[in-house]
Amino acid sequence: MVVTTPETLSDDKIQHYRDKGFVKVPGILSKDEAAEFHDIIYRFAERKRSLGEEDPGVRDREVFTQIVNFWHEDAGIRGLTLHPNVGGVAQKLAGVPLRLWHDHMLIKQPHNKTPTEFHQDQPYWPHADSTQSISAWIALCDVPVERGCMTFLSGSHRRTDLSAQNLNDAESFLGIAPEFRYGERVTVPLEAGDCTFHHSRCAHMATPNDTDVPRVAHIVIYMDATTTFSGNKHIVTDPLALKEGEALDGELLPFVERFASLR
Ligand code: SIN
Numbered sequence: 040m041v042v043t044t045p046e047t048l049s050d051d052k053i054q055h056y057r058d059k060g061f062v063k064v065p066g067i068l069s070k071d072e073a074a075e076f077h078d079i080i081y082r083f084a085e086r087k088r089s090l091g092e093e094d095p096g097v098r099d100r101e102v103f104t105q106i107v108n109f110w111h112e113d114a115g116i117r118g119l120t121l122h123p124n125v126g127g128v129a130q131k132l133a134g135v136p137l138r139l140w141h142d143h144m145l146i147k148q149p150h151n152k153t154p155t156e157f158h159q160d161q162p163y164w165p166h167a168d169s170t171q172s173i174s175a176w177i178a179l180c181d182v183p184v185e186r187g188c189m190t191f192l193s194g195s196h197r198r199t200d201l202s203a204q205n206l207n208d209a210e211s212f213l214g215i216a217p218e219f220r221y222g223e224r225v226t227v228p229l230e231a232g233d234c235t236f237h238h239s240r241c242a243h244m245a246t247p248n249d250t251d252v253p254r255v256a257h258i259v260i261y262m263d264a265t266t267t268f269s270g271n272k273h274i275v276t277d278p279l280a281l282k283e284g285e286a287l288d289g290e291l292l293p294f295v296e297r298f299a300s301l302r
């Protein structure tokens with residue numbers, strides 16, 4: 040199996056990302072890396088989950104179990120979140136220097152029955168001006184459609200004017216952007232080690248997990264290196280006591296260029 044690197048990423052992939060707002064990149068991790076990170080992430084998430092939601096970074100919902108921004112607590116997770124290959128490909132797709140915003144593990148428990156409904160990510164974030172922010176959605180197990188894979192609405196990244204949508208409500212995004220109801224939808228099943236990248240304004244959903252196996256995905260979100268703080272509340276920025284207009288800066292928000300030296 041060939042691993043895709045920033046050097047081998049084709050111009051077609053970059054063009055696809057810019058046109059549609061998302062792209063599939065097979066083999067962003069080797070199969071061995073995917074298996075190793077699967078065990079690290081799943082074990083960590085189950086431990087956090089067993090402690091309950093006392094920790095604000097842990098949300099155990101029907102739609103998914105979400106564990107937000109723990110890469111700095113655990114060397115194994117850091118190895119994935121600061122993976123220079125994933126960050127390097129993200130930066131080439133975005134076309135601007137990037138830094139980490141945050142990571143999260145999203146586990147769809149077996150037979151969870153609940154889709155993640157269409158939404159854009161960007162409106163959830165306290166970013167005044169991160170126009171090229173991008174997420175890497177990394178499959179750490181095989182994710183066929185039946186296990187909760189992603190579907191994207193092509194071209195929806197151009198709707199930069201929308202307020203936050205509810206990912207538990209199927210009508211929330213399509214109600215305010217009805218032109219996408221009959222537009223192109225692309226469903227992207229992934230094998231372990233594959234990844235999709237999506238622009239933070241590209242609307243996406245994920246199918247329920249109707250299998251016996253937990254769907255384990257690790258998502259790494261990058262923002263423009265120049266992003267400033269909008270003043271809105273967010274779990275990642277609340278402890279930083281930033282003032283509106285200040286740069287989102289600090290050691291928890293490292294530049295992609297520094298990932299290799301920080302792992
Ligand atoms: C999911 O994996 O269920 C949703 C991912 C996302 O919203 O980015």
Ligand code: NI
Pocket residue numbers: 158159160243
């Ligand atoms: Ni999302």
